[in-house]
Amino acid sequence: MTEHLAFMRTRISEVLTYRFELLFQLINPLLQLLLLAAVWRAVYAGKSDVDGVSVSTMTTYVTLSTLHTLLMHDQIVHWVEQRVRSGAVGIDLVRPIPLLRQQILSQASQVAVKVPMMAVVFPVAVVTTGLVAPAAPGLYALSTLLGWLINCCVLLLIAAVAFWTLELGGMTFLYYVVSQFLSGALVPLWFMPGWLRTAVEWLPLQATVFTPVAIYLGKDGWGGIGVQAMWLVLLGAAVVLVWRRALHRVVVQGG
Amino acid sequence: MPLIEARGLVKDFHRPRRRTGRFAGLRTLVSRERETVRAVDGVSFSIESGELVGYLGPNGAGKSTTIKMLTGILTPTAGEVTVAGVVPWRKRQDNARNIGVVFGQRSQLWWDLPLVESLRLVGKLYRMPRTRYEENLAKFVELLDMRPFLDTPVRQLSLGQRMRGDLAAAMIYEPAVLYLDEPTVGLDVIAKERIRKFVADLSSTSGTTVLLTTHDMDDVEALCERLILIDHGKVLYDGTPAALKDSYAPQRELVVQLASPCEVTVAGARTVESGEGVVRLSFDPAETPAAALISELFGNYPVTDVSLQETDLEDVIKKIYAGRS
Numbered sequence: 001m002t003e004h005l006a007f008m009r010t011r012i013s014e015v016l017t018y019r020f021e022l023l024f025q026l027i028n029p030l031l032q033l034l035l036l037a038a039v040w041r042a043v044y045a046g047k048s049d050v051d052g053v054s055v056s057t058m059t060t061y062v063t064l065s066t067l068h069t070l071l072m073h074d075q076i077v078h079w080v081e082q083r084v085r086s087g088a089v090g091i092d093l094v095r096p097i098p099l100l101r102q103q104i105l106s107q108a109s110q111v112a113v114k115v116p117m118m119a120v121v122f123p124v125a126v127v128t129t130g131l132v133a134p135a136a137p138g139l140y141a142l143s144t145l146l147g148w149l150i151n152c153c154v155l156l157l158i159a160a161v162a163f164w165t166l167e168l169g170g171m172t173f174l175y176y177v178v179s180q181f182l183s184g185a186l187v188p189l190w191f192m193p194g195w196l197r198t199a200v201e202w203l204p205l206q207a208t209v210f211t212p213v214a215i216y217l218g219k220d221g222w223g224g225i226g227v228q229a230m231w232l233v234l235l236g237a238a239v240v241l242v243w244r245r246a247l248h249r250v251v252v253q254g255g
Numbered sequence: 256m257p258l259i260e261a262r263g264l265v266k267d268f269h270r271p272r273r274r275t276g277r278f279a280g281l282r283t284l285v286s287r288e289r290e291t292v293r294a295v296d297g298v299s300f301s302i303e304s305g306e307l308v309g310y311l312g313p314n315g316a317g318k319s320t321t322i323k324m325l326t327g328i329l330t331p332t333a334g335e336v337t338v339a340g341v342v343p344w345r346k347r348q349d350n351a352r353n354i355g356v357v358f359g360q361r362s363q364l365w366w367d368l369p370l371v372e373s374l375r376l377v378g379k380l381y382r383m384p385r386t387r388y389e390e391n392l393a394k395f396v397e398l399l400d401m402r403p404f405l406d407t408p409v410r411q412l413s414l415g416q417r418m419r420g421d422l423a424a425a426m427i428y429e430p431a432v433l434y435l436d437e438p439t440v441g442l443d444v445i446a447k448e449r450i451r452k453f454v455a456d457l458s459s460t461s462g463t464t465v466l467l468t469t470h471d472m473d474d475v476e477a478l479c480e481r482l483i484l485i486d487h488g489k490v491l492y493d494g495t496p497a498a499l500k501d502s503y504a505p506q507r508e509l510v511v512q513l514a515s516p517c518e519v520t521v522a523g524a525r526t527v528e529s530g531e532g533v534v535r536l537s538f539d540p541a542e543t544p545a546a547a548l549i550s551e552l553f554g555n556y557p558v559t560d561v562s563l564q565e566t567d568l569e570d571v572i573k574k575i576y577a578g579r580s
Contacts, residue, residue: 003381007376007379010365010376013368013372017367086361090323090358090361091356091362093347094326094328094350098348
């Protein structure tokens with residue numbers, strides 16, 4: 001246990017080395033928050049609800065989905081790609097903590113950096129955008145945890161591709177664009193046309209942002225948790241399998 | 256039982272076959288055709304606890320690939336390997352606890368953090384008791400003279416400082432085996448000397464088993480009592496440096512200074528070079544003892560000085576590399 005905590009501590013101090021970079025990471029959610037809030041206010045323009053969704057529900061959705069997106073945005077893909085490309089993964093492989101566990105600990109360390117960032121974004125969001133009381137706080141917390149874990153799995157699967165291709169630039173760019181949409185970070189699923197909503201519901205990404213926020217708003221419940229649990233089991237198994245294969249075929253670049 | 260044992264170790268790498276000619280790049284991209292390169296081809300050796308072995312070979316001979324299989328980074332294509340009773344690639348973490356590794360070309364230190372932070376993390380990762388860690392840290396700071404840069408971020412260290420930091424990180428938890436993959440590459444004479452002294456001390460006082468790859472024959476002369484020479488993935492030689500010199504370069508050289516220039520002819524020795532009162536003679540010490548040769552020279556010629564040249568390992572290795580296919 002101590003070695004895991006020590007590993008996380010080191011990762012955190014490493015992330016904190018570049019404070020200027022962290023400042024920029026704060027601008028991103030704040031901008032998204034204010035722009036989305038402006039758009040939805042224009043859509044509502046005087047109406048108290050659209051398709052049965054009240055304006056307070058919608059502003060709460062914007063506030064929470066922004067915070068969740070901030071939580072999900074993770075450096076792990078970039079990090080793994082860099083280590084594999086440079087051959088530094090060889091060093092990671094001779095550490096006494098298994099490589100996959102090192103990545104999970106790295107992801108957990110990033111949460112520790114995200115919490116103070118959220119402490120800045122949250123009050124701004126509540127004041128400028130709005131927040132209603134949670135429908136089911138306990139269930140929401142559980143769903144947030146599951147959503148974070150599912151996101152970790154998805155990112156670890158993408159990162160593992162680096163062991164085969166060495167290069168993930170295009171793939172991660174595509175992922176970040178698509179995931180903003182498919183996770184419900186930009187538009188809630190209930191405003192999507194039927195066919196799109198069905199498609200999105202069959203994909204895991206909605207379980208990372210949309211499900212916890214919907215549970216907070218009382219629009220989903222144990223059903224959503226069940227779907228999240230299913231995705232976590234499936235993706236978790238996929239991560240273990242893919243990483244096992246990756247380690248077996250690892251080629252260390254550059255002598 | 257030997258501490259490190261490799262039997263018939265083979266490693267193949269696959270890479271896409273490069274096309275040439277029209278649209279070569281595109282055709283390489285869509286082709287599934289691959290070629291196989293055998294980097295290590297049936298390497299066997301065993302190393303006993305406490306040995307300090309030099310693992311030598313030209314660039315691309317398969318040295319680093321072997322080290323990567325011994326450390327558990329790479330999975331062998333065929334053959335067997337055990338290190339302290341553990342199959343490295345099957346039980347990477349168990350193996351990691353038994354070994355220390357220094358790669359001259361990369362670092363295990365955390366780039367953005369002060370050196371001491373990396374060492375502290377290593378201490379924790381290997382579950383060292385606090386007092387033991389403090390003792391070893393103090394010892395290594397002293398031995399490797401790390402005090403001036405202990406709190407400097409690793410990215411600001413010079414290569415020599417970084418290498419000392421890496422050695423400390425590899426050894427602070429007292430592993431039984433130390434792998435050094437070109438630890439002196441790119442270092443100045445003083446830095447090389449310091450690292451050699453550290454490794455020699457470690458080997459003699461702690462009984463650490465060391466496997467060293469290097470291109471610097473001075474490293475080998477200073478440290479290794481045994482050499483394993485490989486090329487094209489196969490073992491060419493396994494034995495002492497002295498025996499290697501004897502079998503590949505049995506001739507020794509004697510440089511003779513003369514009071515006045517004259518022709519020198521002695522039985523059992525061949526003149527290699529002569530001029531300006533200096534003559535270089537080559538002889539086989541097995542047939543002509545050096546003492547006999549020297550006394551004959553003093554008896555017959557106006558000799559002012561003689562010096563017997565040591566066979567240079569560098570020349571021997573050069574000869575072997577040049578003689579390969």
